[in-house]
Amino acid sequence: MCTYLHGPRQGGMYYFRRGIPAPLRSIIGKREFLISLGVKDREQAKRMIPQYTTETQAILDAAASHGPDTAPSPMRAAADFALWQNKQEAAEYQYQHSMEQEEAAIAREPLVSALEQKLKLSVDKLSPEEQAAKDIIDNLKFELKLSQEKRMPERAGGERPENSSNAKGQLKQSGAAGPVSSAQTSISAMYEGYATQPGLREATVRQFRSIINHLINFLGHDIANQVSSDDLIRWRQFLQKEAAVKGKPRSAQTINNSYLAAASVTFDYGFNERLIPKNPVALVGKVRAEKKIRLRSPDFTKAERKAILSASLSIDAGRRSAQLVGALRWVPWLCAYTGARVNEMTQLRREDITKIDDVWAVEITPVAGDVKTDEARLVPIHEHLIEQGFLEYIDACPEGPLFYDPDKSGVGLQRGQYKRVGMRLAEWVRGLGIGQVGDRSLQPNHAWRHTFKTICLEAGIEERAMDYMQGHASRGVGRTYGSNTLPMLQVQLAKFPRFELG
Structure with missing residues (x-):
């Protein structure tokens, strides 16, 4: 039995995992050693465990015999370098953006940009507050x-x-690598x-x-x-x-x-x-x-879904731009039927709506803006969106972004426009009494991703298809083989039930 052998983990790799005794954690700065073995064969991985066991034991011995203020020793240098390697490995699994x-x-x-530009002016052109x-x-x-x-x-x-x-x-x-x-x-x-x-x-x-x-x-x-x-x-x-x-x-x-x-x-x-x-x-x-204490599910309830989607059908333009009105009208529905991240929808351009193999699809691409995986993907458009007139809306839009006007931004302020549209959407949802700031367990935009996944599971949609449409990594090496074709995805999305508002 290999006590420190674990896995396989993401990508099918086995890894070495060993806990660090509590008295040594403050010295080493970690709770455990977590090192990818870089192999997918269990027998090969087992043969590597003794080597790692010996080396991590040396690090533990060094930590036990040297306090944090002790001058570095060769063993401590080895420990520092090992921790650097370990942090690199662990970062692949632990890092998530806030x-x-x-x-x-x-x-x-x-x-910030506006203030920087303003403060470049001569003092006589600044207000007393700006001068201060x-x-x-x-x-x-x-x-x-x-x-x-x-x-x-x-x-x-x-x-x-x-x-x-x-x-x-x-x-x-150390001399071999340069001073x-x-x-x-x-x-x-x-x-x-x-x-x-x-x-x-x-x-x-x-x-x-x-x-x-x-x-x-x-x-x-x-x-x-x-x-x-x-x-x-x-x-x-x-x-x-x-x-x-x-x-x-x-x-x-x-x-x-x-x-x-x-x-x-x-x-x-x-x-x-x-x-x-x-x-x-x-x-x-x-x-x-x-x-954290979770007081509710991260999904929207049926009543919340109905409230948001119903409100999107009767947007009061008021002083809102045509692009923002379009975002309030269509982005909630796009998120509901694709499970995509809100910014992947607010950054869409007219050219990202395409027809391939007789299937209308949304192309989510890093060319239009940030995509977390940095990989483009094609997601079918649900037939309910087409029936509502989404394609006619696209035909009436000019080339370029659908939900913001890049020409109306000041110099240097175009970056992140689509993200600000996403925040305006979140404010609008909160204005409906959903996802209030005090309710941290519900995110007014991100909850659509949880809702989409839940409905997919209820509808029996294949896990590989739902993961691809949402931009989630598939688990296991086998699922990385083969392509998620649009016709196949369309068959799976057809199982996804309509949002009925009646």
Whole structure:
């Protein structure tokens, strides 16, 4: 019996999993070792377990014999490098974007851009309030510069310990990989280096950049070699107390998966590129999350579905733009019959509505905007939408975005327009008395995804088809073979019952 062998996990891979004793967790900064073995054959995976058992035991022994303030030893260097490897593996499974933080940042984008443009004007063209804001910003920049200059003589020296290793037993002498840079390395430069790596999503890069700026402002300097694990623990504690969105403290998930994750990848990059001698994030534990009390299902009830879809049929234009009226009319129905993310619908363009193999479909593509998987997919249009006149609405629309007008944005403000439309939709749903701010268990847009999945299960729609239409990864290697053709998807979607409003 292989105690530490687990799996198969996502992609069919087996992995090594070993718990860390409670007294050592604060030193190592983790609750367990979680390392992908990179193989799908159980017998091959079993043969790899003894090697990992020996190496993780060495890390545990080193942690037990060295306190957090002890000078680094070769074994501690091995532990640091192993933790870096382990964080890289675990990040694939644990990282999720914080929707609340992303929406808040997007909502502030127009205000930030407008303020930046405004403050570039001469002082005589600013109001007293704007002049005061400019003074505050200039003073903060000046104080930051002074703080950096004062700290320059205090830079910490030190070289990377020899005989470091990764958690897979591949020992390497530090000199073989090149010396650690002796120059002053800035945190911001390290992050920008990380941000140039392929495969990163633009939204993640923007979000993490703002987090790294928050860290720099908290520290009062931008010198990577001067950052200790104690500094980062104080930052983590500050994040727990600082008022964030709507004056509320940040959640443990936001701090762990956004703030600490941004710091982790930045210092991981610097350590891996030999820009810094050690990674201070490796010894910073995560915030323990309180278990949330769920008072209701994340789905819409039948009454809530009826209320939203009925209201969408009689939108009062008022002072709303034609594009927003169209969004209020059609996006709830599109979400209800596709299970797509709301922003995947608000970013749709006229050319994304297409007919292939005699099947009308919506093409959800990264070309139009953010798609979480970065992969395009075709989803059939439910016959009920066609009967309601959705295709006629498309014919009457000009080329380009269906639900926002890019020409009405100021310079630099077009990015994220479709996300703001999604937030306007959420406000509209809350205005119907559904998904009030105090009811955190129900998200006024995202609840359609839960509702769609529930109805698919009730209707007997194949799991592979429903996962594809919603942009969810299929479980198991076998389900990644073969294509989800439109005719096949249409047959499955035909099982999905109509939303009756009578």
